[in-house]
Amino acid sequence: MSLPTIEADVQVLPADHPLQSGRTSASPLVTTYQGTRGAVTPIWMMRQAGRSLPEYRALRVGTDMLDACLDPAMASEITLQPVRRHGVDAGIFFSDIVVPIKLAGVDVSIVAGKGPVLPHPVRTAADVAALPDLDEAALAPISEAVALTVAALGDTPLIGFAGAPFTLAAYLVEGGPSKDHIAARTMMHSDPETWQGLMRWTATITGAFLRAQLMAGASAAQLFDSWAGALSLADYTAKVAPASALALSRVHGLQYTAPDAATRTVPIVHFGVGTGELLGAMHDVGADVMGVDYRIPLDEASRRLGGTVPLQGNIDPAFLAAPWPVLEAHVLDVLDRGRAAPSHVLNLGHGVPPDTDPVVITRVVSFVHDVAGDAAARGSDADAGTSATTSAETSTS
Template sequence: MITALPDTHPLATGRTADSALVRAYSGDRPEKTPVWFMRQAGRSLPEYRELRVGTRMLDACLDPAMASEITLQPVRRHGVDAAIFFSDIVIPLKLAGVAVDIVPGTGPVLEHPVRTAADVAALPALDPESLAPIAEAVAITVAELGNTPLIGFAGAPFTLAAYLVEGGPSKDHIAARGLMHADPEAWDALMTWCAEVTGVFLRAQVLAGASAAQLFDSWAGGLSLADYTSRVAPASRQALDPVRNLGAGNRTVPLVHFGVGTGELLAAMRDVGVDTVGVDWRIPLDEASRRLGGTVPVQGNIDPALLSAPWPVLEAHFRDVLQRGTAAPAHVLNLGHGVPPDTNPDVLTRIVEFVAS
């Protein structure tokens, strides 16, 4: 059963219901392949760097006017078919009261890593009222976007759990994977907590006006299929439950799941209950669609490294991506990960213009 969105929601008013992005995510291939880029809002844009001077990353995410402006910048510059809400994976942790900061040159760092059952039990609940800056930023953004849809964004439970246990970035996530097997009860409790804060975070964005929602699992590629299926996928499903049946008319808000290095997990990621699966650059889209049974739209998967290649090389590459994307019911052109910080913004604009021509 569909739970109705607010009457003013862009899907309810029809502003974004027939957009190329929403149609593609819903399995209806539009006349033109929609395109947007993960991390399109951020360090590659000079206007972003100018705006961020003197403001710490997490402070920028929680300043509604600034977060909205950063979200809108790539839409103005590139003419992409969607905005992606400017936030950070650890924002729900911070809003819950976890001591976390973004250290320049390092990434998220936690003051007190979560390593024991007692640590998990001490994690604070996320007060929905703390999400007011998020809802405000989304509302401001949606009012400016017109018919361009906004995609809500959240980190998947495993990625949040990995940061919590490791205390910061890690190459192999040994501590997190170790806890998974050494104390399964503590691990399951941690994943439940992460799923709850993720679900509340996503729901706030969707109710405020996001027309789609993407769950981003940065570190799931380090897991075996067995571990992902038994110890991670249930929490990812739980994280999506609060937004799963939100919609207008006969259309629900489409859900997207993306992970890095997750070529062996694609079908399991689909099976948590999403409409579209994002694919990184490691496998071709036609092979990804084959692994997915040819039943769901795909998103991706330009290799970010090729953004610095000569234009003929890049053009040949994304033409190939577009061709292979025809193997799926629908395709949203994107990168296989985020925009590198040193990317020339004009290259992204040129890709968008090429696809639109």
């Protein structure tokens, strides 16, 4: 697959951007993304905002999902809710991967219990040619929502969010969710020219969507490839990776001056579901940090990445409903395995299930900040030759 590349747009972030002003540049999340391991592992969770929170459900009554995403005040409030409740180390911008598709003018809706539905699937070269260009002025509600959120977050960083080109393309071709994405994968091989045109379109709109969030004040970016795990490494590398690289090229080169006077760029995270075999290829598209799902241990993920890449992950969401001692042991195991990487941001290996008790999330965050942080310090003492008490002897239940 040969897509035209866009050179990184080297640009200094404005003086009032949270990274440039120093509000978030020394935060545990940002420094960890940049490879510096702190005393305590920072934590946030994918889908931390949403159906698991009663305040979210109350706010969303009578409002369609995509309407909520495009209402700046509502999207900002939803983003802030889990930060207030749980004390996580970052907000993740509340949105949906199909928002840029809708903003471009494509007919798409989110059906409760099913997900995104497109009544007119994109199956032919004519369909791809008819896809509308995204007028970046349409991204104004996104920029406004980010600005509102960043103003309220203070020194807590906001992470920008966008769906990867393959996942967007899969929805467009399938017309909705699919178990195997056979229609999309068939187009990939049977009509490569049309596939390339579709991937160019999805890369363009999702890159613009992510860039709008960063320029409005987000301190990091995450590209989320929900369905890349359906691909072989060969297909991902040849048919998908160039489009992901094209999308991320829109957010490379956004520079700021860190507290140590070094010039740095906004960190980029890349995450996929079921992508343990694709980690190296996904990193190579231009990511600084690799998100890891719950199917592969973090120490093995780090080995596959050469031991040089900061990681994010990877508590199994199923453990959130387990008895606390079981969940606690799992969290400590993930933290321990995460020490194989240069640095580690604790997260789930996917998203918070909608029926999760919010009290559990708050407890995990507190545990990681307090007890697990103490355990890490004790581990460092033990490495230095001093005696240490095991986490099992000191952790609370």
